[in-house]
Structure formats: structure tokens, C-alpha cells
Amino acid sequence: xxxxxxxxxxxxxxxxxxxxxxxxxxxxxxxxxxxxxxxxxxxxxxxxxxxxxxxxxxxxxxxxxxxxxxxxxxxxxxxxxxxxxxxxxxxxxxxxxxxxxxxxxxxxxxxxxxxxxxxxxxxxxxxxxxxxxxxxxxxx
Amino acid sequence: xxxxxxxxxxxxxxxxxxxxxxxxxxxxxxxxxxxxxxxxxxxxxxxxxxxxxxxxxxxxxxxxxxxxxxxxxxxxxxxxxxx
Numbered sequence: 001x002x003x004x005x006x007x008x009x010x011x012x013x014x015x016x017x018x019x020x021x022x023x024x025x026x027x028x029x030x031x032x033x034x035x036x037x038x039x040x041x042x043x044x045x046x047x048x049x050x051x052x053x054x055x056x057x058x059x060x061x062x063x064x065x066x067x068x069x070x071x072x073x074x075x076x077x078x079x080x081x082x083x084x085x086x087x088x089x090x091x092x093x094x095x096x097x098x099x100x101x102x103x104x105x106x107x108x109x110x111x112x113x114x115x116x117x118x119x120x121x122x123x124x125x126x127x128x129x130x131x132x133x134x135x136x137x138x139x140x
Numbered sequence: 141x142x143x144x145x146x147x148x149x150x151x152x153x154x155x156x157x158x159x160x161x162x163x164x165x166x167x168x169x170x171x172x173x174x175x176x177x178x179x180x181x182x183x184x185x186x187x188x189x190x191x192x193x194x195x196x197x198x199x200x201x202x203x204x205x206x207x208x209x210x211x212x213x214x215x216x217x218x219x220x221x222x223x
Contacts, residue, residue: 049159049160070162079158081156083156087148089148091151092155092156093156096159098160098162098163099162100162101162101163104161105160105161106159106161107158108158109157109158110154110155111156112151112155113153113155117149
């Protein structure tokens with residue numbers, strides 16, 4: 001009887017030891033590559049680089065802001081905002097290189113000391129040379 | 141539909157800009173090297189880049205202080221760009 005208890009205890013210790021040996025260290029969480037989550041346009045941005053109020057119609061004297069939300073990480077990623085007018089003319093093209101370690105907000109803006117020509121415009125966002133989205137807006 | 145007879149609008153005075161909450165990647169630091177007796181641009185290129193034929197990279201980056209790439213002098217400090 002006494003022997004049985006000893007055997008059981010020894011078996012339990014053996015099982016626990018084997019289980020402990022089998023337990024693998026959890027791998028570090030995979031870091032998701034950077035992606036563009038959203039693009040918003042507005043007249044103002046807050047300190048967090050988000051537009052205060054999303055809109056697609058602007059006045060001729062407005063500064064136009066685009067807030068690009070990204071998720072994921074990158075040691076170096078190139079975001080480009082290309083603004084074009086309805087004639088196909090390039091209004092402005094700005095590039096920003098970032099190294100996000102998580103969700104981030106990147107803002108691009110255009111301003112013009114003389115009134116904007118009225119009409120339709122398009123903002124195209126590129127990430128590392130790939131088109132990742134566009135937003136149409138109007139100046140009235 | 142834009143009127144083809146209308147002159148194109150002028151966007152030359154547009155000012156663009158950007159900023160981000162994400163950090164910017166670190167700028168690669170430029171190294172410098174002080175020329176020692178017996179050095180040549182090829183020798184320095186071999187030491188830094190592993191290839192002697194990259195001497196022109198160092199030459200181009202230091203043209204202001206190298207008149208003749210075959211003549212460099214001990215004590216000269218050269219910028220060694222990243223390649």
C-alpha cells in the first residue's frame with residue numbers, strides 16, 4: 001500500500017516534469033505590416049493629427065487637411081499624398097517617411113494664398129509606391 | 141466637364157506640408173575618416189565598403205577637399221557616405 005502511494009507520487013512528478021518540458025515559450029507577437037486604415041479630409045486637425053470634422057466640400061480660402069490613419073509597424077514607410085485638380089493638373093505632392101510602431105495619424109495639408117479654383121479635386125494616397133486609396137472633394 | 145478653351149488654373153503658389161504622430165526613421169549617421177600615411181582612396185574604400193572600386197563614392201563626397209584623387213594627405217578628414 002505504501003509502495004503504491006510512492007509509485008503514484010513518482011508518476012505524478014514524472015507527468016508534471018514531462019508537461020513542463022513540453023511547454024514552449026510563446027513566440028513574440030507577430031508585428032503586422034503597416035496598412036492605411038482610413039483617409040479623412042477636413043478644414044482643421046487636432047493635436048492628434050485627426051481631422052476635427054470630416055468633409056468633402058471646401059471653400060475657396062480653406063486650408064485642406066487630409067488625415068491618414070495607419071495601423072501596423074514599419075522601420076521605414078513612405079506615404080505620399082498627391083492632390084490633383086479636375087483637369088488632371090497636379091496641385092501638390094508631398095511625401096513623408098515614417099517608422100510607426102503602432103497605430104499612427106499622418107496629416108497632409110495644402111494651402112493657397114490666392115483662392116482655390118472651384119471644381120473637383122482628388123487626393124490619392126500612396127504607401128511605398130502602391131496606391132492605397134483616394135478621396136474626391138469639391139471646392140465651391 | 142472642364143471647358144477646353146478656358147486657361148488652366150495656376151497652382152504654382154500652393155504650399156503643401158505634412159506631419160505625423162509616428163516617429164521618423166533614424167537618419168543614417170555619416171562617418172568620417174582621417175587619412176593616414178600610405179592611404180589611398182581605393183584603400184579607404186576597401187576598408188569601409190569592402191570594394192576598392194568604390195573610391196569614387198568617397199571622392200564625390202569630398203570633392204571640395206580633394207583636388208586630385210591620386211593625391212590625398214595624412215590628416216585630411218573625409219566624409220564616408222553610406223552606400
